[in-house]
Amino acid sequence: MRRRPLHLSPQVVDPVGGVVDVPIVAVGAALATVLAVTLTALHWGEVRLPVAAGLGLVLVLAAAIAMLAATVPARAPFTPERLGLIVTLAVGAAVAEYVSTAGANRFLYDDFGALVVGLLILSLAPYCTWVSLVVAGVLATGVSTILVLGTAPTTATHAPVISLVAVNAAFILALTAAAAVYSATVVREVLAWQRESNAAMLRRDAVRPGLASAPPSRVSVLRSEVLPFLARVTTAEHLSRADVDRARELAEALGRALRAGVEATWLDDLAASVRRAHGTAMRVADHAGDARRLDDHQRAAITALLSRGSAIRAGRRGWVWRWRGRPGRRTAGSRWPPRRTRRGVRAGVSSIGSWRSRVSWGFAHARSRRGRM
Template sequence: MNGLSVAELDRFAGQAARSTILIGGMIAVLTAVGLTVAHWSEVVYPAAAAIGVLLVAASVLLAYDGTAPHRPTFTQERFGLVVATAVAAAFAEYLSTIGAKVYVANDYGPVVVGIVILLLAPYCSWLSLVSGGLVSAFVLAFLLLGTAERAGEFAVLPVASAVTILLAMTAGAAAYSWGAVSEILEAQREVNRAMLDHDAEVRSGVSPHSRRSPVSVLARQVLPFLARVMTAERITVADADRARELADALRHALRSGFRSTWLDELGGDLEEAHGVAVQVVDREGAATRLSTEQRVMVAGFLTWLSESDRSSALRVVLSRSDAPATQSRDRGVGVRARDGRVGRLVITSFAGEGELDRAAIERFIPLAPVVRFEVVAVDVGENVRVEFHYDLD
């Protein structure tokens, strides 16, 4: 768990937290500007003061860009770069007042670095956050000690007070990361246990949710037949033929049942709930290799298409593609092309009697990179066709 972050385990939560980077980033920049203006009389080198504020803004922009949907997970290298830029801003502030500093308490370095670390809590492991906070506190402590000595202050108390702010924010970020990751992992374990139990029940035909499966349908025919045969005085030729037919059908149903996936079951649920015919073409069982986030997105999209008579029928095709996945930039998704074998998912909705909100589909498309889907084609006409590519790893 030391190397895991909230965003790695729940990419939707990671993207939802991006707005806090902008809000917190503005607070950090305004703090730097406000404290610089407050001790402007101590500023010897205005250019260094301006560079310090710009470096604070740069650290925020680096953090925001590093959490973009089209980028891979937020790396430790990116975290180190963001924190180093914030520390560089504190160093620029130190240079701007060198030789003229009166008080240490009005330095913005510890506060700004602490805010940056706090903003990155959803994207870094608690160990990375603690390491970054301790190294930053060590560097800033030297800068503040030098400032305090030149200002003639008693060095320990003001420096300890300033560094404590940074360490407190680091502790808060690490506590959030550790607690949130622990909760997500525990929830995933519970979901996995439930899915395994449910899958075993569905495959055996005993699940109350598998009444539509061929095994369950046959079971409702086999059990009455067995009860009748067991109470009969003798077995007729017709009974023997019927038993042979049921045995052959049961073997075929079992083979089909073991090849079925959660997507087949979802299609059956949608067909029963909304009366929409759902055809799933997945000869290799690729649906089982989709991640939890990808399954949620596919299920949500299919459910929305099947509601309110938006579709008369749905077709879902999963296959492999040898062609590199490409994405045109005009959709603003910014997905990179990759070479090699990739998974291919095509969802086709045939027009129903209800009204289809095409703007809603356009709003749905940018969510695809969040769950590592690459949008290859979107055709929103009388029928809707959306094609995704994804990693098979």
Template sequence: MSSDLTQQDLDPIANVTGRPLVIAAGAAVTVFALVLTIAHGNEIRSMPAAVLGVLLVAAAGAVAVGSTSGRRAPFTVERLWLVIVLAVAAAIAEYLSTIGANRYLSDDYGAAVIGVLLLALAPYATWRALAAAGGVATVVLSILVVGAAPYTWSAAPLPILVLAGATIALGLGAAAAVYSWTAVATLLSTQRAANRRLLRSGDPADEFDRAGHPSAVSVLRGEVLPFLARVMTSDRITVADADRARELVEALRSAVRAGAEATWLDELATELRLGRDVDVIVDDEASEAQRLRDDQRVLVTGLMMWLSEHGIASAHVLVRRDDPEVPGRGRIVVAARTGLLEPDVARLEWFAPLGRAAGITVDRVEVGENVRVELGYGID
């Protein structure tokens, strides 16, 4: 799993649902810092530093709220570090405001402010960035505890004081990193499972268009979706990925164009392929099959159905408007390969009189290892 992904990357709705928590956290840490500053007012030795500390907490909360706005999406790692730097600066200002008189570490707000902001920003940052920010903040807080330890009224050993002073930031930072990692892992697993179900659940009829070419649905299912799933979980987009994306766009465009240009004869070919396992290829570049009248279409359909029931395994149907031998007429050539059985040419006699009534003539019939039927039709 990529360490560069966030919950916001995989689930943009998280940007909306998570923001109220950020707003609440920004307001809460500001009020918390103000209340604790007032509570240990008798320890304050530098009022400007104390005021600056509260203002820096308010600034950290404001940056967190502003940075997660939908208008400024996506949230970047630089914004995370700006929030944490401001919060750490607030902790330093608080330390300076009570230096030499800080009797109780429990009423210092720095660690709690940092931890709460990290947890609120977990949906917007990678787990690595959250862990790094929490680690750096913990180191700074530990240094501040060491500096304040000689003046506290606690008899606890220094390591215990350091652990107590940094536990909140360390614990909430670790919780934020775990949440980010878990959210991304869960979303990736869900998306991959959905992609696999989509790739397996398609109707076979969707795999090809009416002309027997790969359909837009099959291109999406077989190529585009797997490509997107791979790119979405990769660390970066390569030049090869960009080239492949262009190829898929062209393939999808071609599939859509082929589907739009398909004719009733293409539909018949697809029905024979899916319903009777006869592979039929239609060669009708100018869509001349559309010019045939309804009665002519019925007869051609009947012929193809009859051939599919009497032994052919595959067929190639060629449709041309201009007959090179008889000007003003069109020609349909059915070239088929027989399977286990060979069609009985005598049985085709039914077609000739019906064809003449509809303006179709049977110009040539050959039956053997291969079957060839040439039909001529008049162009209105």
């Protein structure tokens, strides 16, 4: 499967750039509208059908509004159908202008049709592929050429028809070429930068220790599996069937990690943070999910209790403590830390009488005496 980067649009490869380019579209729409109104006023003496002239201005305004609405970031991405609609409205305005001056159009330089079409195509360069821009420009040039052939007999210059066609088509083709070159250049440069940065990331990760020992999680799956795979794919020129299968496997692994993250509670996160901070092996037994119903005060008490116990474990040989909560009861049993520690955590434990979860962890070399609150 061969990738075709030049068939991408600048907005697709650089979405932030598409947001920044919105003012360019507004300026292009305003210039097209002002240009149509000004040129119509300048050759008003040649107008034979004012209704057709007014319709041409309305179509230009409609094309400008459609362009503004189609490039709003909330409606991204920009599609070729939107480009076709905008160019069709602009070409319709050119046809209406031709009808309004039929038989009386002495000069072609004051007609706004070709200028408006080319200007609108140029304004949409950050949102379209170079292929769609070229196709739209060529089709618009064909329609404009037909209009010039119909106007040539009434012109005052008596120039060869081929010259009139070439001059009129130059407006559209030049602006279309500029838009296509801009689109292709931006896409090529952005993809080249992405390949270089991804290759650098792969080289950096190759010399760093892996994360195989870490438990599977959203972060570990993304960092150790998904991101390197995406970096390699964006750097490669071809996609194989194995790449497709690998992408499917990574999607399933990430889905499992996401589901595990949704099912985890704040208590699991607390146990993980304590384990990382103090090296304390902890196990949370909360099959009914009662930890989710604890209020802020109860959570603060549990956090203080576990943090204090882990800190003691970090500086002493250790102790074993088990706490089992039941509705309406406050029981603490097994082996407690020294008396001064019990006084520090007594208030926290007494506020968790409604907690039904069971939290337990163990340490070797326990040397404490049994106690009771």
